[in-house]
Each structure stands twice: as structure tokens, then as C-alpha cells.
Amino acid sequence: MSDIINLTLSALIDKIKKKELSSQEITNAYIARAEKSKDLNTYITTDFENAIEKAKKFDEKANFDYKLPGVPLAVKDLFCTNNLKTTAGSKILSNFIPSYESTVTQHLWDEGAILLGKLNCDEFAMGSSNETSFFGNVESPVGKKVVPGGSSGGSASALAAKLTPATIGTDTGGSIRQPASFTGTVGLKPTYGSCSRYGIVAFASSLDQAGPMTQDVSDAALILDVISKYDIKDSTSVNFKRGDYFKSLSSNIKGKKIGIPKEYRVDGMPKEIESLWQDGITLLKNLGAKIIDISLPHTNYALPAYYIVAPAEASSNLARYDGVKYGYRSEGENLISMYENTRSEGFGDEVKRRIMIGTYVLSSGYYDAYYLKAQKIRRLIKNDFDEAYKSVDAILTPSTPSSAFKIGDKTDDPVSMYLNDIFTVPVNLSGLPAISIPAGKDKNNYPLGLQLIGKAFEEQNLLNISYSMEKELSFKNNLQDWWIK
Amino acid sequence: MSKNKEYLIKRGNSEYEVIIGLEVHAQVLSKSKLFSDSPTNFGAEPNTQVSLVDAAFPGMLPVINEFCIKQAVKTGIGLNAAINKKSIFDRKNYFYADLPQGYQISQYKDPIVGEGSILLDLPDGEKKVGIERLHLEQDAGKSIHDIDPQNTLVDLNRSGVALMEIVSKPDLRSPEEVNLYIKKLRSIMRYLGTCDGNMQEGSLRADVNVSIRKTGDKKLGTRCEIKNVNSIKFMQMAIEYEANRQADILEKGGSIDQETRLFDTKKNETRSMRSKEDAHDYRYFPDPDLLPLELTDDFISKIKKEIPELPDEKKKRFVDKFKLTSYEANILVSDIETSKYFEDVIKNSDIKLATNWITGELFALLNDRNLEISQSPISSKNLSSLINLIKEGTISGKIAKTVFEIMANESKDPKSIIDEKGLKQQSDPKEIEKIVDDVIKENPKNVELFKSGKDKLFGFFVGQVMKKTDGKANPKLVNDILKKKLN
Numbered sequence: 001m002s003d004i005i006n007l008t009l010s011a012l013i014d015k016i017k018k019k020e021l022s023s024q025e026i027t028n029a030y031i032a033r034a035e036k037s038k039d040l041n042t043y044i045t046t047d048f049e050n051a052i053e054k055a056k057k058f059d060e061k062a063n064f065d066y067k068l069p070g071v072p073l074a075v076k077d078l079f080c081t082n083n084l085k086t087t088a089g090s091k092i093l094s095n096f097i098p099s100y101e102s103t104v105t106q107h108l109w110d111e112g113a114i115l116l117g118k119l120n121c122d123e124f125a126m127g128s129s130n131e132t133s134f135f136g137n138v139e140s141p142v143g144k145k146v147v148p149g150g151s152s153g154g155s156a157s158a159l160a161a162k163l164t165p166a167t168i169g170t171d172t173g174g175s176i177r178q179p180a181s182f183t184g185t186v187g188l189k190p191t192y193g194s195c196s197r198y199g200i201v202a203f204a205s206s207l208d209q210a211g212p213m214t215q216d217v218s219d220a221a222l223i224l225d226v227i228s229k230y231d232i233k234d235s236t237s238v239n240f241k242r243g244d245y246f247k248s249l250s251s252n253i254k255g256k257k258i259g260i261p262k263e264y265r266v267d268g269m270p271k272e273i274e275s276l277w278q279d280g281i282t283l284l285k286n287l288g289a290k291i292i293d294i295s296l297p298h299t300n301y302a303l304p305a306y307y308i309v310a311p312a313e314a315s316s317n318l319a320r321y322d323g324v325k326y327g328y329r330s331e332g333e334n335l336i337s338m339y340e341n342t343r344s345e346g347f348g349d350e351v352k353r354r355i356m357i358g359t360y361v362l363s364s365g366y367y368d369a370y371y372l373k374a375q376k377i378r379r380l381i382k383n384d385f386d387e388a389y390k391s392v393d394a395i396l397t398p399s400t401p402s403s404a405f406k407i408g409d410k411t412d413d414p415v416s417m418y419l420n421d422i423f424t425v426p427v428n429l430s431g432l433p434a435i436s437i438p439a440g441k442d443k444n445n446y447p448l449g450l451q452l453i454g455k456a457f458e459e460q461n462l463l464n465i466s467y468s469m470e471k472e473l474s475f476k477n478n479l480q481d482w483w484i485k
Numbered sequence: 486m487s488k489n490k491e492y493l494i495k496r497g498n499s500e501y502e503v504i505i506g507l508e509v510h511a512q513v514l515s516k517s518k519l520f521s522d523s524p525t526n527f528g529a530e531p532n533t534q535v536s537l538v539d540a541a542f543p544g545m546l547p548v549i550n551e552f553c554i555k556q557a558v559k560t561g562i563g564l565n566a567a568i569n570k571k572s573i574f575d576r577k578n579y580f581y582a583d584l585p586q587g588y589q590i591s592q593y594k595d596p597i598v599g600e601g602s603i604l605l606d607l608p609d610g611e612k613k614v615g616i617e618r619l620h621l622e623q624d625a626g627k628s629i630h631d632i633d634p635q636n637t638l639v640d641l642n643r644s645g646v647a648l649m650e651i652v653s654k655p656d657l658r659s660p661e662e663v664n665l666y667i668k669k670l671r672s673i674m675r676y677l678g679t680c681d682g683n684m685q686e687g688s689l690r691a692d693v694n695v696s697i698r699k700t701g702d703k704k705l706g707t708r709c710e711i712k713n714v715n716s717i718k719f720m721q722m723a724i725e726y727e728a729n730r731q732a733d734i735l736e737k738g739g740s741i742d743q744e745t746r747l748f749d750t751k752k753n754e755t756r757s758m759r760s761k762e763d764a765h766d767y768r769y770f771p772d773p774d775l776l777p778l779e780l781t782d783d784f785i786s787k788i789k790k791e792i793p794e795l796p797d798e799k800k801k802r803f804v805d806k807f808k809l810t811s812y813e814a815n816i817l818v819s820d821i822e823t824s825k826y827f828e829d830v831i832k833n834s835d836i837k838l839a840t841n842w843i844t845g846e847l848f849a850l851l852n853d854r855n856l857e858i859s860q861s862p863i864s865s866k867n868l869s870s871l872i873n874l875i876k877e878g879t880i881s882g883k884i885a886k887t888v889f890e891i892m893a894n895e896s897k898d899p900k901s902i903i904d905e906k907g908l909k910q911q912s913d914p915k916e917i918e919k920i921v922d923d924v925i926k927e928n929p930k931n932v933e934l935f936k937s938g939k940d941k942l943f944g945f946f947v948g949q950v951m952k953k954t955d956g957k958a959n960p961k962l963v964n965d966i967l968k969k970k971l972n
Contacts, residue, residue: 080544093543100537102544199544205773234546235775313773316576319587320541324639335582335637362578362768371770 004029005162009071009219010246012165016062016069023062023070023114026165027055030072030116034163036484042158044077044135045085046117054114066112067226074164076155077118078125079105079210080199084115088201089123089133089151092321092328092346102199103234104168104210104227111226116164120154123348124318125175125203127151128420129410132350137407140183141479142446146404149179149420155213156183160477166214166223170200172207173306174400174424177436180213181399181449184438184477186466187213188220191456192431193238196231202317204310205236207428217437217467221245224459243460251468254288258465259392263299264423266401273398273448276440280396280450280469287468292392296384299426301377306425307418308361308374314351315358321346353414382430389455394465397423399436399449423451433459437466438475447477492659494697494728496736501697503728504705505657506617507720509670511649511680512624512688513556519623519647520547520590527686531629531640539645541585546774549574553647554778556679557597557621558788560649563673563795564616566601568785572620574775578768583626583639591650593769596620597778603653603673604797605665606815614666615654624648649680655694655705660721667691667717668819672796676821690715695727697735706731707741711748711755723748727755799824807836816844822858829865834872842872846886850893862896863889871899879903880910881960912959914966917950920958921966924949935971943967 004026007015015021031048051072058070080086080098087093101109109115122132130138130153140148141161148157152169156179159167169176171189180187188211195210202208212223225246230239260281265274281291323329323342330345332338347355361370388395401422410417427434433456436449450469454462494501518525521538538545561568573595576588598619605612626644628637651670657663671682671689682689696708709727714720726748731741745764746755771777794802796818803814803824817827817840830839847868851858871888874880880888880903891902903909911917924946925932935942950963 080542086543088543096543098542098544100542197544198546201543202774233548235548236773312770316578316588316768316770319578319580320543320585322580322582322587324582325540325585326542339580359768362770364766364768367768367770 005033007165008215009166010222012071013067013069013222016071017064023055023058023072024052026070027051027072027114027116030163030165033484034116037161037163039483039485040139040141040157040161040163041136042119042138042154042161042163043074043117044087044089044120044133044154047084047115048117051114051116058112058114063112067222068108068111068113070112070114071165072114072116073108074116074119074155074158074167075105075108076121076152076167076169078121078170078201079168080201081105081115081118084118086118086201087135088125089121089135090347090351091134092342093201094134094328096327098199100199103196103229103231104200107227107229108168119152119158119167121169122151122153122175123351124201124314125151125170125172125208126314126350126354128174128178128417129405129407130154130157130179131407131411132348134348139407139483140404141483142183142404142477143444144482145407146446147182147407149182149404151175152179152187152213156180156185156187159183159185159213159215160479161483166212166219168210168223168227169213170203170208170210171424171428172203172209172310173428174421176211176213177399177424177434177449177451178420180436181438181451182404182447184447184475185213185215186217186220186435186437187211188224188435188459188462189427189433190224190228190459191238191433192428193236194228194242194433194457194459196229196234196237198231198233204313205317206313207306207310209428217435217463217470218246218249220435221249221463224463228459238457240457245460245463248460249467250464251471253284253465253468256289256394256461256465257292257392258284258289259292259294259388259395261294261296261299261388261395261397263296264397266422269398269401270403270442272403272440272442273401276448276450277396277398280439283469283472284396284465287472289465294388294392294395296381296388296426298377298380298384302381302426302429303418303422305374305377305381306421306429307357308370309378309429311354311358312362312371312374313358315355315362318347318351318355350414378429381426385426385430385432385453393455393461395453397451397453399423399451403442403444403446403448427453432456433462435462435466437470437473438477439469439473440475447475492661493700494732496732499736500700501728501732501735502700502702503658503724504655504696504698504708505659505663505724506655506694506708507653507657507663507666508692508694509651509653509667510690510692511560511651511670511674511682513553513621513647513649514678514680515550515553515556515647517550517552518645519550519553519621521645523645525646529642531638531642534642535644539585539641541587547590547772549775549778550647553621554597554780555788556647557619557649558780558785559677559792560651560674560679561598561601561619562789562792563677563679564598564601564603564619564651566616566619567599568780569595569597569599570780570782570785571595572597572778574621574772574778575769576772577622579765581625581628582637583628583641583644585626585641585644589623589625590772590775591622592620595777603666603669605662605669606811607662607665612662614656614662617652617654619649619651622648622650655696660724663693663720663724664717667720669796672819672821676793676795684716687715691720693720693723695724695731696741697728697731707743709741709743709755710745712745712758714748719748719750722753723755726753730755807831809836809840813840813844820858826858826861826865830869830872832869834869835876838872838875839869842868846889862894863892864896867892867896867898874899874903878910878912878959880908881956883960884908884910884956907955908957910959911954911957912962914962917958917962918966918970920950920953921946921963921970924953925970932971943971946971
């Protein structure tokens with residue numbers, strides 16, 4: 001059984017196809033491990049009985065043409081799943097059972113995958129440490145009382161702890177890449193418009209994007225093959241020609257031009273991050289890539305612009321949670337007091353903070369100074385990347401300005417929490433694809449990630465570069481299973 | 486601009502001109518909603534035409550209904566307006582129980598249609614009323630407060646239905662002009678098939694902006710907005726009340742507060758709903774779920790080709806080609822169905838008679854039974870044959886009225902009615918002469934009196950002949966023969 005959970009997704013699929021493992025054996029192995037790993041608090045909702053049933057059905061009539069034949073997967077609890085509670089980590093949706101399936105998860109099931117359950121996340125994906133979830137903190141398997149990052153913290157933790165062979169998260173400002181970096185896993189945020197947002201609980205519509213969280217780059221390519229599809233139900237979905245990402249993986253990156261943006265050398269960046277980055281540069285050189293110093297001059301404005309645009313959209317997106325139609329309701333004397341009670345009790349502090357910021361920046365008299373200006377900055381940041389991509393194929397940066405921290409360390413200081421996203425938000429503001437791959441460890445043996453940012457719709461390029469680096473890095477988490485009971 | 490018959494509010498020595506602008510909300514005629522595929526049928530069971538998108542379930546996304554875009558562009562062309570090739574959908578944020586998303590998707594700074602105009606026919610000539618813009622937006626659901634004593638019930642059938650908000654310039658000057666404006670706008674949209682204009686079902690409602698200023702003043706006064714008035718009569722009453730209310734305030738040396746008011750149809754008055762200070766801050770911003778709407782030249786020119794002949798052109802044709810008076814043409818073109826009916830009738834029959842029968846007998850009948858012309862019990866084909874029977878002399882105009890009444894009740898063709906009831910006109914001079922002779926024989930006294938100068942008795946003889954023929958005798962022949970015999 002320990003063999004099963006140590007396999008990558010692609011290795012598992014290989015064994016299923018060779019009939020060396022059955023879907024039931026694999027499903028049971030992950031469920032058994034999850035049962036012993038409750039202390040990590042990765043799951044909000046499990047669907048184990050159904051999963052076993054589905055695995056049995058799969059084995060009875062196995063179809064090996066599927067890309068994910070009989071593979072059990074747990075997903076972030078931001079994806080609406082038909083008939084299974086979907087909470088977005090919030091009290092206000094703690095009783096919500098959708099009658100529909102998100103497009104992205106539907107693609108997984110259509111390729112033979114089996115849902116294990118729903119993974120913890122920051123409330124409405126607002127957070128960088130999974131500490132804002134109504135369902136409690138998630139612990140990272142990399143260390144006791146260490147945050148897994150956020151908002152896809154449950155996904156990252158479950159993946160690193162081998163409770164699911166792969167998973168999917170959502171990334172609005174770094175919510176896939178930062179937790180991937182914190183847990184020694186691979187996280188890919190595809191180009192905006194690649195994966196449908198239909199059925200994903202919205203945080204900030206112009207930034208939200210679903211993506212793979214996997215043990216290695218090949219697995220990320222495999223999942224991307226399944227979930228990146230044009231969807232008419234999402235008006236921002238883009239109908240571009242998608243690659244055959246997994247099949248086309250190549251580690252030959254000779255002659256690729258990699259940009260190193262000087263603005264990402266931020267003040268107070270720990271030495272270990274600086275040297276991680278330097279090692280990455282050296283590695284790429286050794287792999288035959290050409291290193292080019294570039295400038296992304298508006299980088300400094302990305303974080304403030306992000307913390308205007310994202311809360312603005314969120315303040316409007318979350319207006320529907322009003323106690324009228326579904327979800328949590330707290331009665332009141334009249335409509336207004338029902339709204340006030342419902343939303344005061346139903347939302348946590350971080351969500352309320354962002355709703356208030358968002359409401360403020362959209363208010364008449366402040367709109368031009370905040371929202372409109374932030375949109376202009378967003379354009380400038382995009383222009384920076386466009387300019388850079390005239391001379392480079394991809395950009396290498398650290399994924400985060402620091403490694404994972406302890407639970408509770410930053411909860412009283414939202415700004416220092418927000419600073420976690422400093423390297424990831426420019427990517428969302430520009431709609432570009434980016435991947436975080438594990439590249440080293442800090443003095444506490446916590447993982448550190450490097451981020452590769454690509455051109456829009458050129459995920460293949462990004463995957464190939466990280467694939468070639470991954471081979472040389474041979475990163476290992478070497479977790480001690482300390483949480484197992 | 487019309488200077489005659491001005492509508493003015495008089496107070497002491499002052500005269501006030503009334504300035505009116507309308508924001509009309511017209512429901513787009515479309516099978517499905519603006520951003521979802523739910524049906525839009527009126528009068529369905531509550532909450533049976535609601536999709537997950539309309540009810541704003543988590544993760545649901547709006548997808549624009551191309552047909553509604555076409556309808557808006559069509560309407561814009563019908564209003565002689567500029568079509569904006571790029572427009573943007575914004576979110577208008579506010580909380581209400583019947584607004585599931587917590588925002589209405591609307592168009593704020595960049596509407597789909599820009600400036601245009603509508604031509605009104607006033608007694609003293611035409612008046613051009615400016616259109617400021619037309620934009621698309623979602624309708625809200627309906628809150629029902631009077632079914633359950635404890636709770637407000639919400640019906641989301643209407644939630645997400647496409648509306649066109651058509652904003653006029655402040656060019657209207659009287660309740661009558663408002664009447665003509667709404668009717669003309671409604672007529673154009675019905676011609677285009679973009680809105681059914683049914684005010685009872687709420688397909689057409691308006692916010693009315695009213696201000697007054699002393700005659701001769703150039704500067705506009707402070708306006709009040711009267712929300713959501715759903716009949717022309719109420720609009721006119723609301724304007725009348727509001728203009729007088731404002732005049733009273735100004736005459737006392739007061740000033741008008743800019744505010745939103747409601748028209749109370751029971752008390753026939755407007756009352757304050759909220760002041761400018763209490764106005765909602767709607768926090769408009771571009772809807773990030775929708776990309777800017779970009780129309781190609783090809784898309785627009787295809788729609789242009791689908792535009793039918795509109796009331797103004799049709800009226801001109803009716804006057805030029807059929808020699809109708811401007812008044813008659815106006816009546817016949819104001820409703821597209823009426824104009825179609827008219828043109829069907831005159832395909833094979835006399836234009837003058839058709840005009841008179843349609844605007845006279847037929848309109849009276851429809852009015853009486855409260856029917857649309859499309860529901861007329863008398864088909865255009867049957868009316869046409871009735872007119873031809875008159876023209877040929879088969880029946881008299883009088884008999885025709887009897888036949889018309891029977892047609893109205895039995896929906897049969899006039900020929901078979903005439904045959905069944907033996908109503909065919911007696912036009913044989915010999916037969917009529919016989920009857921005339923009988924009448925003269927039977928009434929020697931009256932003949933004498935007539936001959937001695939009582940001319941009025943001529944009608945008596947005609948009546949007697951008609952009585953004997955059950956009114957079927959050809960009146961012209963009766964007249965001629967009587968005259969010959971009596972003189």
C-alpha cells in the first residue's frame with residue numbers, strides 16, 4: 001500500500017493500464033491514509049463511500065482509454081460538485097449542496113477520475129495560509145504547526161501528504177503557486193481563459209483561474225490536458241488551440257531565453273531565497289538556456305493594484321450570499337437586519353475586510369482614485385511583460401519571498417500576509433501562465449519554490465522548461481509522516 | 486418646435502414651461518433571458534422560469550444572448566440612432582431580495598446605442614424628440630408583499646429578462662407630447678418586433694423626469710424623477726401633479742429638491758421616495774464575467790437589411806400613393822397590424838371605402854370588444870369582399886352594416902350571409918317600379934299632400950318602399966323612380 005501512495009499520477013495510471021493495480025486498490029489506499037491523517041485537517045467533506053463504489057464500478061468495466069482511468073482525486077472545496085457539499089471554506093455556504101458540477105471537475109470525471117472529497121481552503125480563497133477557513137487551519141506535512149500556504153492550502157497539504165495523487169486548486173493571486181512552493185509540490189496557474197470558471201465559487205472573476213497541483217511537472221501536464229478546454233458557459237473562456245501537453249513534454253531547452261527581472265530582488269528577501277534563485281539561473285544556463293536581465297518596472301505597484309482590483313470584484317461577487325436563496329441565514333426583524341445578521345455571522349474577518357475594501361474603492365468619489373487607477377496600473381504591468389517577452393521566452397523568479405511560516409505568525413498582520421503574494425500577483429494581473437516547482441529547502445528543511453512565468457497560451461514552453469529543471473533538481477520532500485495516527 | 490397650444494402652468498403673473506424627459510424600460514421580445522436560457526413567458530407559475538444563473542447560484546456565469554443584442558441594435562436603427570460598435574456591461578450593485586446577484590448587469594458609461602430621435606405628429610406639425618441613449622440591462626425579480634402576512638415572497642421568473650432602457654432628451658413639453666412619444670416609441674418597436682409594448686404586462690414602463698422653468702428661461706430647473714409608472718394615463722397624471730406641485734413651491738419662493746418620487750395611483754399624487762443625499766451609491770464597474778461587447782460592421786449591416794418599413798415611411802407612402810389624409814394615414818400606420826390589415830383589404834378593393842370602414846365600423850367594433858386587430862372576428866379578406874359588394878351595388882351601405890354585424894358575430898364571409906338571409910339588393914327597376922306604384926296607390930292622401938308642396942314626405946315614400954322590400958331595394962333606384970312617378 002505504501003507503494004501506491006508513493007507513485008506519481010502518471011505512474012499510477014501506467015500501473016492501472018497495465019492492470020497491475022485496480023482502481024479499488026488505489027482508492028482504498030488513499031482513503032486509508034486519509035483516515036490516519038485527520039490531524040492535518042485537509043478535508044472539509046469526504047465522499048469515500050461513493051468513491052469506493054465508483055472504483056468498484058470502474059474495475060468491473062474498466063475503460064483504459066480515459067486519461068485518468070479510475071484515479072481517485074480530491075479537489076479544492078471551491079469547485080461546485082453535484083450532490084456533494086461545497087463550502088468555499090465559509091460558514092455562509094456550510095450547508096450548500098450544489099445541483100450542478102463545475103466544468104473543470106466534470107472534465108476530470110469524464111476522463112475516468114473518481115472524487116475522493118473536498119479539500120480545505122481559505123474562506124472564498126481569500127488568504128495565504130489557509131487560516132481564514134471556517135473549517136479550521138490546515139497543517140502542512142512539511143512541519144508541525146506550519147501553514148501549507150493558501151488559499152489552496154488543503155489541496156497542497158493533501159498532495160504533499162500523499163492523500164491524493166494529484167489535485168486541482170484555484171489561483172487568484174498565487175493561491176496555487178504559493179502553497180505549492182510551501183509544500184514542495186508543483187502548482188500551475190494556466191493562462192486566464194484556459195480553464196473554465198463555470199461552477200467555481202468566484203472570488204475575483206478577472207483573476208481566478210483553476211489549475212493542476214501535482215507531484216511533478218509531467219503530472220501537471222497530464223491534468224492540464226484534461227481541464228484546459230474552451231467552454232461556452234464561461235464568456236471569458238478563450239477558444240485557442242490547446243497543446244497535447246503531456247505527450248509534447250521535452251527537456252530540451254537549448255537556446256531558450258530566460259529573463260531575470262531585477263525588480264524581483266526585493267528588500268529584506270532572505271539569503272536562502274536569493275541563492276535559490278541564483279542556483280536556478282545557473283541550472284538553466286547549464287541546460288543550455290540563455291539568461292537575459294530584464295526589467296518589469298511597474299512590479300512595485302502590482303500588490304497594491306491587486307489588493308484593489310481583487311477586493312472590488314469580490315465585494316460584488318459575494319453580494320449574492322445574502323441568506324435569501326441558499327446557504328446560511330440568520331433571521332432578523334426585517335430584510336435589512338436579516339442581511340446584516342446573515343453576513344456578519346456567515347463571513348469571517350478576512351472576507352469582511354476585503355468586502356469593505358472593495359466596497360470602498362468602488363464608491364463614488366473614490367472610484368477614479370482607486371479602482372480606475374488600479375486598472376491602469378494593471379495595464380502597465382501587462383505592458384511590462386509584453387515588452388519583456390519581445391526578448392525572452394519565459395521569466396524566472398522565486399515563487400515567494402519567504403518559506404512557510406508557523407500557524408498564527410501573521411494572522412494579526414494582514415499586510416505582511418499579503419506580501420506573500422508579491423511575486424505571484426503580477427502574473428494574475430497580466431493573465432499569464434506560471435508554474436511553481438520545488439527547487440530547494442530553507443534552514444528548517446521547509447521547501448522553497450521557483451516560479452517560471454510564460455507567455456500567454458504557451459503553457460507547453462513553461463512545462464518543458466520546468467520539466468528539464470526538475471530532472472536536474474531531483475527535489476525530495478522526505479516527509480516523516482509525523483501526523484499519521 | 487411647436488409654439489401653438491403650449492402647455493403652461495400659470496401661477497399669478499408667472500407662466501411655467503414643463504420640461505419632461507423619459508427613461509422607458511422596454512422588455513426585449515425574446516424567447517430567453519439576457520444572460521441565461523430560461524424562458525420569458527408572461528404569467529407562468531412563480532419561479533418556474535428560473536435557471537441557476539438567474540437565481541445567482543455560486544459559480545454561475547452570465548452568457549450573453551445574441552438575439553437580445555440584435556433586438557437592441559434593431560431598435561437603435563429604428564430610432565435613427567448611432568450603434569456603438571463597442572459597449573460594456575457593468576454591474577450596478579445594490580441589495581434587494583428580488584435581486585439574486587446583489588447586482589444588476591446593466592450598461593453604464595458605454596451603452597450599445599447612442600443618440601437618435603423620434604418624430605412626433607403634433608396638430609401643428611412635426612416635432613423631433615431626441616434620444617440620448619439605449620442600453621441593455623437585466624430585469625429584477627418580483628417581491629410580493631400581499632400574499633403572506635408574515636413574509637415577503639419572491640418570484641424570480643422576471644429575474645434576468647432583457648430590458649432596453651431608452652432615455653430621451655428633456656425635449657418633451659406636455660402630457661400630450663408624452664402620450665404621443667410613448668405611442669410612437671411603442672409603434673416603432675412593434676414594427677421592429679423588438680418589444681410587444683404591452684403596458685398591462687409591464688413590458689413597457691417609464692421613469693419620468695419633470696422640471697419646470699419660467700417661460701423664456703434658458704436654464705433647466707431642478708428635476709424630480711417619478712419612478713416606474715406603467716401606463717400613459719398615469720404618466721400624464723403624474724406629470725400634471727408634479728408640475729403643479731413644483732409651481733406651487735416656486736411661487737412661494739421655495740426651491741425644488743432633486744429627488745426620486747413615487748406616483749400614488751390611488752391618491753393621484755407623487756410623493757418623495759428618497760432625496761439626492763439618500764441616493765444609492767451603485768458602485769458601477771465593468772462586469773468582469775463579461776468581455777466588452779464588440780459588434781462587427783457585418784453584424785450591423787445584416788440587421789439593417791432586416792429593418793421593415795417603419796411608421797414614418799409607411800405614412801408617407803400611404804399619403805403619396807393612396808392619397809390618404811395625413812390624419813387617416815397616421816391612424817392606419819400607428820399599429821403595424823392595422824397597417825397590414827389595411828393593405829390586405831385594399832389589395833382587391835376600393836381604398837376610400839376601405840379607409841372609412843376600417844377607421845369607422847371596424848375600429849368601433851374592436852374598441853367595443855376590447856380586441857386587437859389581430860384578434861378581429863372579421864378577416865381582411867371578408868372585409869374586402871364586403872366593400873366590393875357595396876361597390877358593385879349588390880348591397881346598400883345600410884344593408885352592409887347589417888351584414889357587418891352578422892360577420893362580427895359569425896365570422897362568415899359576406900356573400901354567404903347575404904345569400905342565407907336574402908339580403909341581396911333589389912336592383913331590378915321593373916320590380917321596384919311595381920312596388921313604387923303599389924305605395925302610391927295605397928297612400929293617395931300623402932301623394933296629394935306631397936304634390937301640394939310637402940316635400941318632406943318624400944322620405945315617407947322611400948321608407949314605405951324599403952319596408953316592403955325589407956330594406957333591400959337599391960336606394961338610388963328607389964329615389965329615381967319615386968321622383969319620376971311623383972312629379
